Amino acid sequence: MSDENPDRAMALEEIESLRREIRHHDRCYYGAAEPEISDQEYDRLMERLLALEARFPDLITADSPSQRVGGEPLSSFPVVEHKVLMLSLANTYSKEELLEFDKRAAKGLGADEIRYVVELKVDGVAVSLCYENGRLVQGSTRGDGLHGDDITANLKTIRSVPLTLSSPEIPFSMLPFEVRGEVFMNRENFEKLNKVRESAEEPLFANPRNATAGSLKLLDPRLTARRPLDLFFYSCLTPDLAPDHPALPRTQAETLGLLKKMGFQVTPGWKLCSGIQAVIDCCLEWEKKRESLAFDIDGLVIKVDSCIQQRQLGETSKSPRWAISYKFPAKQATTRLSAIHLQVGRTGTITPVAILEPVNLSGSTISRATLHNEDEIRRKDIRVGDRVIIEKGGEVIPKVIKVVLSARTGEEKQFTMPSDCPSCGGRIIREEEEEGGSLSAAYRCQNLDCPAQMERILQHFASRSAMDIEELGPALIRQLMAGAKVKNPADLYSLRLEDLLPLERMAEKSATNFLRALEKSKSRPLSALIFALGIRHVGVVAAENLAIHFHHSLDELKTASQEELQRVPGVGEIMARSIVSFFQAERTHAILENLRQAGLAGAKGEGVARARGEGKLSGQRFIFTGSLQYFTRSQAEGLVKSLGGRIGTSIGKSIDYVVVGEDPGSKLQKAQALGLTILKEDDFRRMVEVVHIS
Numbered sequence: 061m062s063d064e065n066p067d068r069a070m071a072l073e074e075i076e077s078l079r080r081e082i083r084h085h086d087r088c089y090y091g092a093a094e095p096e097i098s099d100q101e102y103d104r105l106m107e108r109l110l111a112l113e114a115r116f117p118d119l120i121t122a123d124s125p126s127q128r129v130g131g132e133p134l135s136s137f138p139v140v141e142h143k144v145l146m147l148s149l150a151n152t153y154s155k156e157e158l159l160e161f162d163k164r165a166a167k168g169l170g171a172d173e174i175r176y177v178v179e180l181k182v183d184g185v186a187v188s189l190c191y192e193n194g195r196l197v198q199g200s201t202r203g204d205g206l207h208g209d210d211i212t213a214n215l216k217t218i219r220s221v222p223l224t225l226s227s228p229e230i231p232f233s234m235l236p237f238e239v240r241g242e243v244f245m246n247r248e249n250f251e252k253l254n255k256v257r258e259s260a261e262e263p264l265f266a267n268p269r270n271a272t273a274g275s276l277k278l279l280d281p282r283l284t285a286r287r288p289l290d291l292f293f294y295s296c297l298t299p300d301l302a303p304d305h306p307a308l309p310r311t312q313a314e315t316l317g318l319l320k321k322m323g324f325q326v327t328p329g330w331k332l333c334s335g336i337q338a339v340i341d342c343c344l345e346w347e348k349k350r351e352s353l354a355f356d357i358d359g360l361v362i363k364v365d366s367c368i369q370q371r372q373l374g375e376t377s378k379s380p381r382w383a384i385s386y387k388f389p390a391k392q393a394t395t396r397l398s399a400i401h402l403q404v405g406r407t408g409t410i411t412p413v414a415i416l417e418p419v420n421l422s423g424s425t426i427s428r429a430t431l432h433n434e435d436e437i438r439r440k441d442i443r444v445g446d447r448v449i450i451e452k453g454g455e456v457i458p459k460v461i462k463v464v465l466s467a468r469t470g471e472e473k474q475f476t477m478p479s480d481c482p483s484c485g486g487r488i489i490r491e492e493e494e495e496g497g498s499l500s501a502a503y504r505c506q507n508l509d510c511p512a513q514m515e516r517i518l519q520h521f522a523s524r525s526a527m528d529i530e531e532l533g534p535a536l537i538r539q540l541m542a543g544a545k546v547k548n549p550a551d552l553y554s555l556r557l558e559d560l561l562p563l564e565r566m567a568e569k570s571a572t573n574f575l576r577a578l579e580k581s582k583s584r585p586l587s588a589l590i591f592a593l594g595i596r597h598v599g600v601v602a603a604e605n606l607a608i609h610f611h612h613s614l615d616e617l618k619t620a621s622q623e624e625l626q627r628v629p630g631v632g633e634i635m636a637r638s639i640v641s642f643f644q645a646e647r648t649h650a651i652l653e654n655l656r657q658a659g660l661a662g663a664k665g666e667g668v669a670r671a672r673g674e675g676k677l678s679g680q681r682f683i684f685t686g687s688l689q690y691f692t693r694s695q696a697e698g699l700v701k702s703l704g705g706r707i708g709t710s711i712g713k714s715i716d717y718v719v720v721g722e723d724p725g726s727k728l729q730k731a732q733a734l735g736l737t738i739l740k741e742d743d744f745r746r747m748v749e750v751v752h753i754s
C-alpha cells in the first residue's frame with residue numbers, strides 16, 4: 061500500500077525512541093538505588109515496543125530490548141566449550157590461612173608488600189558472556205570449567221546484561237572479549253518469588269542461590285524472564301590480544317573500572333588494599349556487616365591487583381595462585397529434633413536423617429539434617445526431642461553438631477536402629493566398610509527388591525548425567541511402581557501410552573512427551589548407561605573411562621576380570637570388585653538383556669565407534685572445533701584418548717592436530733595463523749581407522 065511508508069517511518073521513529081527509553085530504565089533499574097518508573101509502566105513501554113515490532117517484523121534487531129522477553133523454548137541447552145578454562149578458587153577460612161596465602165604469593169613474586177583487591181563473593185551462579193563487535197553473542201554456565209551450557213536466551217532476559225555496548229572510547233570493546241560474573245537474586249526478590257510459589261502450591265526454593273540456579277536452568281526463556289535475576293561482573297578476558305597489549309587494563313582495579321564504563325555492573329564494595337593486614341581487616345569488617353547487603357555473600361575474594369604479577373604467579377589445574385577466597389565461618393542455629401527418619405539409598409544403605417522444627421539458617425529454612433550413621437548418633441548422644449545445634453558450611457547439607465545438654469528435660473528418647481527396613485520390612489545388616497581410609501558402619505537393606513531402593517535406582521537412572529529423562533520425576537516413579545508397571549529400569553522401555561494415561565496428572569501431551577524422552581534416551585552413549593546402572597562406587601568419570609577402555613562395548617565390560625578393570629584409570633580395587641559382582645548378579649543379566657532388546661544404543665554397542673591400533677596416537681595432542689557429523693564430541697575425544705592421544709584445552713603450538721567440523725569457531729583461524737595441521741572429520745576417521753561394531 062502506498063501509505064505504508066510514512067506509517068513505517070513513524071513506527072521506526074517510535075521504536076527507536078522506545079528502545080532508548082527502555083534501555084535507560086534497564087540501566088536505572090539495577091545500578092541506581094531507585095528505578096524511575098514502576099514495573100507496570102515499564103511493562104507498558106515493552107508491550108508497545110513488542111506491538112510495533114510485531115507489525116513491522118523487519119525492524120526487529122538482535123539488540124532490541126524486546127529480545128529480552130525471551131524466545132521459543134529449547135529442548136535442551138547446547139554445550140559450549142570455554143575458550144579459557146573457568147577455574148574455581150581455593151578456599152581459606154582463617155586469618156592464618158590468609159597470611160600463608162600472602163607468604164606464598166610474596167615468595168613467588170619476590171615482593172614484600174603486595175597490593176590486593178578484595179571483592180565480595182556473591183553467592184550465586186558463575187556465568188560467562190561473550191561479546192563480538194560490541195554485541196552479546198553467547199552466554200554460558202561454568203559447567204565443568206571446560207564445557208558449560210549455552211544459556212544465552214536466559215541471560216538476555218536479565219536487564220542488567222548489556223545486549224550492546226556503546227563505549228567506542230574503550231579500544232577493545234569492539235573486539236571479541238569475554239566477561240565473567242555471578243548471577244544472583246537479592247533476598248527481597250527471593251522472598252517475593254517464594255510467596256508467589258507458595259500461593260500457587262509450587263515447591264519453594266531453599267535459598268536465593270537455588271532459586272537462581274533453577275531459574276537459569278529453565279528451558280523456556282519466557283519463564284526465566286519472570287524471575288528477578290541480577291548479575292555482577294568481576295573479570296574480563298581478551299584471549300585474542302597479547303596480555304601486554306596497551307589497550308588492556310593493567311590491574312584488577314582498572315578492570316573493574318573499565319567494566320563499569322562499558323556498562324557492566326560490577327560487584328559493589330570492592331577495595332584496594334596494600335598488604336595482607338589491610339585485607340584481613342577488610343574481611344573481618346565485611347563478616348560483621350554482611351547482613352546489611354541486599355544479597356547473600358558467602359565470603360570475599362582476594363585478588364593480586366597487578367595483572368603482570370597475576371601472570372607471574374599463574375595457576376594450578378584447578379585455581380589461580382593469584383587469588384583466593386575467604387569463606388565466612390559456617391553459620392549455626394539451634395532447633396528441636398522432632399524425629400529421626402530412615403532414608404533408603406539406591407544401594408540399600410540406610411541413613412538416619414534428623415527431622416527438625418524448621419529454622420532459618422543464613423537465609424534458608426532448614427527442616428532436615430544428616431546424621432550420617434548410628435555410630436555418630438551414639439557418639440554425640442543425640443536423642444529424639446533434643447535441642448540441637450545445626451551448622452551449614454558451603455555446599456554441604458546441614459549437619460547436627462551437638463546437643464544442648466542443658467535443655468534436656470528427661471523426656472527425650474534414645475534412638476536404636478531397627479532390624480527391619482522401614483520400606484520393605486527386609487533384614488537390615490550392619491556392614492563395616494572402608495571409606496576415605498577409615499572404617500565406618502553402614503546399615504544396608506538386603507532385599508534387592510526393596511521398593512525404596514528401586515525408587516532411588518530409577519531416580520538415578522533418569523538423572524541428567526545418566527539417561528537424562530527429565531520427565532521421570534519422583535512422583536511419576538512412585539505411580540509407575542505402585543501400578544507394578546515398572547519394577548526395574550528396563551521396564552520403562554516397555555511402557556505404552558495406555559499404561560500412562562490412567563495415571564494422575566498425566567494428560568496425553570505429557571504422556572507423549574515422556575515416551576518421546578524415553579525414546580531419545582535410547583541413544584545415550586555407553587558411558588551414560590554404565591553410570592545409569594548405578595553400580596556401587598562408579599561415578600560419571602569412572603563410567604566414561606570404563607567405556608573408553610572397553611572400546612565402547614558393554615560385552616567387553618561385562619566379562620572383564622577384576623585385574624583388567626583395575627587397569628582403567630581411576631578404578632581401584634573396591635570399585636573393580638563392585639563392578640565384577642554387579643555383572644555377575646543374575647538380575648543384572650536379565651535387566652541388560654531387556655535393555656538391549658529395547659534398543660538402547662549403549663547396551664547394543666550399536667552406533668558406537670571402535671578404533672584399531674592401541675597407542676597409535678600416543679603423545680599426540682588434538683583439539684576439536686565445530687560440530688562433527690559422524691561422532692559426538694565426547695566420542696571423538698574418547699577415541700583419541702583410547703588410542704593414547706590427548707585433548708588440548710586451547711590452541712597453541714603444542715597442539716598437533718586441529719580437527720575441524722562444521723561451523724568451526726575462532727580456533728580455526730588461530731590454528732591457521734599458527735600453521736598447525738588441520739584435519740577434516742573424514743581425515744580424522746581415516747586416522748583412527750574407525751570401524752562399526754554391532
Ligand code: IVH
Pocket residue numbers: 147148149150179180181182183184185186187202241242294327361379380383385
Ligand atoms: S573470581 C579464577 N570474583 O566464586 C577465579 N569469583 O570458586 C575466578 N565468585 O566460580 C573467580 N564472586 O562463581 C571471583 N568477585 C568474585 C566472585 C567470584 C563470586 C564465585 C565464582 C567462582 C567461585 C570461586
